[in-house]
Each structure stands twice: as C-alpha cells, then as structure tokens.
Amino acid sequence: MMTLSWRTRLHVWLRLLLLQASWNFERLQGIGFFYALLPGLKKLYSKEQVLSVSKNYVGYFNTHPYLAPLVAGAVLKLEEERAAKRGDESIAIEEFKEMVAAPYAAIGDALFWGGLRPLVAGVTLFFAVKGILWAPLIFLVFFNLAPMWFRTAFFLRGYRQGLRSVEFIQQHNLPDWAIHTKEAAVVVLGGLSAFMVFSHLNLKQLTSWLGLLTLLPMILLSLVARKGISTLMLVIITSVCIVCAGLFWADVALLLKI
Amino acid sequence: MISVDLFLGALIALFCGLDRVAILQFMISRPIVAAPLTGLVLGDPQVGLQIGLLVELLWLARLPVGAAVPPDDTQVAIASSVLVIILGRVLDAGGLELILLALLVTVPLGKVGQYFDHYARHYNVRLSKQVELAFERGSLAMAEWQHLRGLVSFSLAAVATYAVILAGGLIIVPLIWPLFHEPLSYSSDWLALALPLVGIAVILGTINVSRAITLFCASFGMAFLLMWLV
Numbered sequence: 001m002m003t004l005s006w007r008t009r010l011h012v013w014l015r016l017l018l019l020q021a022s023w024n025f026e027r028l029q030g031i032g033f034f035y036a037l038l039p040g041l042k043k044l045y046s047k048e049q050v051l052s053v054s055k056n057y058v059g060y061f062n063t064h065p066y067l068a069p070l071v072a073g074a075v076l077k078l079e080e081e082r083a084a085k086r087g088d089e090s091i092a093i094e095e096f097k098e099m100v101a102a103p104y105a106a107i108g109d110a111l112f113w114g115g116l117r118p119l120v121a122g123v124t125l126f127f128a129v130k131g132i133l134w135a136p137l138i139f140l141v142f143f144n145l146a147p148m149w150f151r152t153a154f155f156l157r158g159y160r161q162g163l164r165s166v167e168f169i170q171q172h173n174l175p176d177w178a179i180h181t182k183e184a185a186v187v188v189l190g191g192l193s194a195f196m197v198f199s200h201l202n203l204k205q206l207t208s209w210l211g212l213l214t215l216l217p218m219i220l221l222s223l224v225a226r227k228g229i230s231t232l233m234l235v236i237i238t239s240v241c242i243v244c245a246g247l248f249w250a251d252v253a254l255l256l257k258i
Numbered sequence: 259m260i261s262v263d264l265f266l267g268a269l270i271a272l273f274c275g276l277d278r279v280a281i282l283q284f285m286i287s288r289p290i291v292a293a294p295l296t297g298l299v300l301g302d303p304q305v306g307l308q309i310g311l312l313v314e315l316l317w318l319a320r321l322p323v324g325a326a327v328p329p330d331d332t333q334v335a336i337a338s339s340v341l342v343i344i345l346g347r348v349l350d351a352g353g354l355e356l357i358l359l360a361l362l363v364t365v366p367l368g369k370v371g372q373y374f375d376h377y378a379r380h381y382n383v384r385l386s387k388q389v390e391l392a393f394e395r396g397s398l399a400m401a402e403w404q405h406l407r408g409l410v411s412f413s414l415a416a417v418a419t420y421a422v423i424l425a426g427g428l429i430i431v432p433l434i435w436p437l438f439h440e441p442l443s444y445s446s447d448w449l450a451l452a453l454p455l456v457g458i459a460v461i462l463g464t465i466n467v468s469r470a471i472t473l474f475c476a477s478f479g480m481a482f483l484l485m486w487l488v
Contacts (some may be wrong), residue, residue: 021408023280139288221459222470223463234456238453242445243449250444
C-alpha cells in the first residue's frame, strides 16, 4: 500500500535534483538528503515527530547523485512502514541508508563518470570535429537518457520495494555494465583518434599510413599518465614540443628554399 | 559591448558552475556543451564548439569521486570562449592561433577552480552547525534554508573561478599575442590535433579496463584501415 501521494513523491524526486547544494567536507550530501526527504516525512509524521525523525538524516551521507533516488525511495518506504508500525523493527533505517550508500556510490562512479561520460563524449566529438553545431545537444540527449531512467525508475522501484530494492540492483549487474561501458568508451576513443588523425593528414595532403605512428606517442603518454604525471604537465610538454618542432620545420623549409 | 559579453559569460559560468556539483548534474557543465553555449550567446558558436572539442577530453579522466575535486574545465571552457570572442574583436585577430594561445593560458588557471571549490565546500561545513541550531530551535524551515544557502557558496566559487581565469587571460594573452602569433601559426593545426589526443591518452592510462591499450590500438587500427580503404 502506498501512503504517499504521487505529488509528494514528485516533490521528493525534484528535491533530489538539489541533493548536493550544500555539499561539504564534514557530512557530504547529508543535509541534502534530509532536504529531499522532508516533504515525505511531513506527510508521515506529526510536526513534533518530524523534527526528531529529521535529525536521523542530517548526518554523514554520500552516494552517487544518480543512484541517490533509489536510496531515498527505499528510505521513504521504510519510514512509511515505521510510521504505520508494520515494518521490520530489527533493521534500523539509518543503518540501511549507510549500508547501501557506499556500494551504490562506487557503482555509480564507475558506471556514469568512468564509463558513460567518456563514451558519450567520444561519440559527440565525432560530430564536433565535423563542425556540426548540434554536437552539444547530441551529448546532452545521449548522456542524460540513462541517468534520467536511473533517477526516475530506481526511485519508484526503491519506494515500491523498500529493503528489497537491494536485490533489484543486484539483479541488474551494474558493476558488469560499468566494465562493458568503459570497454566501449575505449573502442570509441580509438575510433575517434583514428578519425581525427586521418582527417588531419588528408587535410595536410600527407601520406595516410603515417597516422599509424600516432599510436606510439599516445601509448607513451598513457603510460606516463598511469605513473601519475598530471594532464596539465603533459599538455605543457606536448605543446612546447609541437611549437618547437613547428619552428624548426619552418626554418628547415626556409633553408631548403634558399 | 565588452561589458555585456563579460556579464553574459558570468551568467553562463554561474549556471553551468552550479550544474557541475550543486544542482541537476545534467552535464550542461561539460566543456563540449558549456563552450558552444557561450559562443552561441556571444554570437560565435563555432569558436565555442572548437574550444569545447579541445577542452572536453583533457580532464575527463579526473573523476569527481567522493571528496575529490578535479580542475574546473567548465570555467576554463567558458572563460576561453569569452576571451577569444572579445580579443578577436579588440585585437582584430582570430583563427586557431588565438584559440590555442587563449587555452594555453587558461588551462593552467583551471587549477584555481579547485581552490575555490575546496573553499566553498569547507565554508558549507558551517551550514551543518546551523542546521543543528535550527533543530534545537524547532524550526524545520530554517534547517531547509541552510541547505539552499549552500548554493551561494558554489555560485560564488563558480563566478570567482570564471573571473580569475578571464582576468588572467585578458592580461596575459594581449601581451604575448604579438610574440606567439607567428610561432603558433607554424604548428597550430598539429597542436589542435594533439590536445584531444593527450586527453584520450590520459583516459587510456587511467581507465580501469584490463588490456585498455590493446583494445584502443585494435580500434584505432581498424578504424584507420577502414577509412584508408573506403
């Protein structure tokens, strides 16, 4: 039975879009989680009770923002059961929240930040290289499809299933999806690199096979990056090398003409 | 009007800066979106698209995991777009050389964003204390308000980063433009190709995928071969 109306649930869902507004180094998303749940808690408890229940939610909390709706939905369900005194009293809601937040954060970081973002960026840059002005819109649409589905469907599922929402996320094998997405991103970025190099050589009317040599500096740079050298340092070193090579080549061309 | 362009840039910096961490996270803050948006508003979307293309991949490997704060590529992209469009008119210059010089100046300044972001997150710690105080007073409305006050810190951090990057660019780029214009013209095309490739190499080096380099080389080789044959 669902006590909370769809309006209240929508209110909570919309507030979850502001989850990180007060992100801080002490409680991370803690205040935001309380802020999001408040419309639901107000419907479940009396004024005096809401105040004491709310205190449970302003402590430390951190998960991935796209998976936070799943936690929030489940917590609302558990609060609903607690308010109606028909829940499993042996499981503290606060413990459940803490128990799922960290694994969900790890899954979300790997799937969305580590996999989906480079994948969609790689696809979008094909359009950007061609100078197509719709590229940003393509990025926004393709990237947001999955997060919006997770934010909406998982919130509803969390509210419907409560504690059992953990089983739901286990069934989806999200860590495997994160690995597959990352692999797809690597493949797309390989294709993008080849496309950019090939187009550039064509533009410069240079022999195409030279482009394969690009792999050497790229592998070298990736190995150096793996050692912990910052992107900024790599950009500076690469830029200086290219500008110096350009000047050197210009001088050589001038000398050969003479 | 330069002041109008600066103001419009600041508005975009504010909105995209909030999308980066505090609200929505629809990825309007990604350089490939933020820079063309800035270009579109200031009347030159192609410049924005080119800047977005060059900046997008640079720090994509730096994940905003937990308390980690990556350099602010959003404000680098927005400030660079504003800078190139304004200086293009003032210096009567343009082209890829100006874009690259602006980026070579603004990309290191992106580190400033990390400090402002850190400061905002430290400042927000006091909001937790205010929430406790609100509970002691029995005021839920006051506790809710503290959460929204956090937006002020993030807004100020975004605008301050934009202002520092832009100010740095407006001071340095016109000074060094006469010196670097010609040297850059010999290698600008190659540099424009290299920047995204450096970003891709960093992603390749840091992405947690077994045999990532093998997969990348296979994909690169196959795509290259197909383009060569077709």
